[in-house]
Amino acid sequence: MLKATFHFPPDFIWGVSTSSHQVEGGNENNQWWDWEAEEGHIKGGDRSGAACDWWHRAEEDFDRAAEMGLKSLRLSIEWSRVEPEPGRFDDAALERYRSMLEGLRQRGLEPMVTLHHFTNPRWLEKQGAWINEGTIAYFARYVERVVQALGHEARLWCTINEPNVYASLGYLIGDFPPGHHDLKEGLLVLRHLLEGHAAAYHTIHRLQPTAQVGLAHNFLVVEPANPRAFLDRTAARLSDWAYNGMLLTALQKGLLLPPMGTAYLPHLRRTLDWIGLNYYSRIHLAFDRHAPEMLYTRIVADEKAEMMDGNYGELYPKGLYRALKRLARLNLPIYITENGIPDADDDRRPRALLLHLRQLWWALQENLPIRAYYHWTLVDNFEWIDGWSLRFGLFELDPATQARKRRPSADLYAAIAQGNAITPDLVEAYAPEAWEHLYPDAGAPPAEEAAL
Numbered sequence: 001m002l003k004a005t006f007h008f009p010p011d012f013i014w015g016v017s018t019s020s021h022q023v024e025g026g027n028e029n030n031q032w033w034d035w036e037a038e039e040g041h042i043k044g045g046d047r048s049g050a051a052c053d054w055w056h057r058a059e060e061d062f063d064r065a066a067e068m069g070l071k072s073l074r075l076s077i078e079w080s081r082v083e084p085e086p087g088r089f090d091d092a093a094l095e096r097y098r099s100m101l102e103g104l105r106q107r108g109l110e111p112m113v114t115l116h117h118f119t120n121p122r123w124l125e126k127q128g129a130w131i132n133e134g135t136i137a138y139f140a141r142y143v144e145r146v147v148q149a150l151g152h153e154a155r156l157w158c159t160i161n162e163p164n165v166y167a168s169l170g171y172l173i174g175d176f177p178p179g180h181h182d183l184k185e186g187l188l189v190l191r192h193l194l195e196g197h198a199a200a201y202h203t204i205h206r207l208q209p210t211a212q213v214g215l216a217h218n219f220l221v222v223e224p225a226n227p228r229a230f231l232d233r234t235a236a237r238l239s240d241w242a243y244n245g246m247l248l249t250a251l252q253k254g255l256l257l258p259p260m261g262t263a264y265l266p267h268l269r270r271t272l273d274w275i276g277l278n279y280y281s282r283i284h285l286a287f288d289r290h291a292p293e294m295l296y297t298r299i300v301a302d303e304k305a306e307m308m309d310g311n312y313g314e315l316y317p318k319g320l321y322r323a324l325k326r327l328a329r330l331n332l333p334i335y336i337t338e339n340g341i342p343d344a345d346d347d348r349r350p351r352a353l354l355l356h357l358r359q360l361w362w363a364l365q366e367n368l369p370i371r372a373y374y375h376w377t378l379v380d381n382f383e384w385i386d387g388w389s390l391r392f393g394l395f396e397l398d399p400a401t402q403a404r405k406r407r408p409s410a411d412l413y414a415a416i417a418q419g420n421a422i423t424p425d426l427v428e429a430y431a432p433e434a435w436e437h438l439y440p441d442a443g444a445p446p447a448e449e450a451a452l
């Protein structure tokens, strides 16, 4: 069997990704803090608490990322710290972020700065947050302040993390705050998030013409439960459009299409300098006439699928290639802003990492314009409704003592980043069970995907 080395392009960026509420600790002024406090919302009654204590010691973890040979780190700014009351901005908070970004650059880590990653200031949430059109202007004002304060430390901006996840989990499925179940609301929230993104895009470029501004899109591979059943195929296609396609079409062409709306919004057009991809999993959907709110679908488990910890979803590395092929139709540079696996004992992460990177390598061979890969995540952090039960870190964290322990995957990822390649030695050392999937052509590209 031919055991080749997979090389990555010389300027490829290896990084890690995280978000404010999940790592900073003490974010008591946002809606997630309140949501966590209510019984039944978070697995095991867990709280974010001190999280990874980044507000006080992020730099220790920056050292870890730098020492691994990484070149970039994605983090987010906590709106509730920067603007604790409407119109009152906290200079000390902005200064803390400025020093973090400076610390990253001093360590050779280019910051990627996300401006909204699921959390809202409490005052905004009380008014309905993204249900209201007025939030778009509030967001633009906050972004303006942030860019004024931090613009000389960062030029890579991610406006909003996963609008589709925020809208669907908060307003349709109801697992995220505010816990609503209303498709109409979800679509309105999605529309406002897109408009917020566009407003931020224009604001950032006005202040910093050389900025590179994008958004992180959660791409879920959606398949019909029974590919031979017409109704399953149609239902899956509609959900794929609503989850993956609709929002990207809006930002590319300025077209709001059903079910989100029917309008031409020119200010939305071409508001991406790059597109971010957060990829984790795939789902199979069957037609369900009793579920109009779920666009007439229900999720059907695939018995053959390998599931991740805590039923997080199917481990499906080929989906990364498929997602990249779809996003490449936008003709924009692609940043893989998140990809990772919950795996507390790190017995699957090395294989999962290798198999995903192998898919990325395929896509690069086809000259897809992929610039970066950010692994989610550096250190175990507060995983939203799953609390501390899901562990995505290359480093293990004991939230009670703040002690970190390096997992073997950290060594593997560091070796890949430093060598800019996957070598047979690494496969042998970290996940020999991956051989059969890596070579010789187990990752051959699947058939073409449907249109965006």
Ligand code: FCB
Pocket (backbone or CB within 6 Å): 019, 022, 161, 162, 165, 218, 278, 338, 376, 383, 384, 392
């Ligand atoms: C993504 C979120 C991120 C993290 C990962 C596991 O959907 O953007 O905050 O929770 O999932």
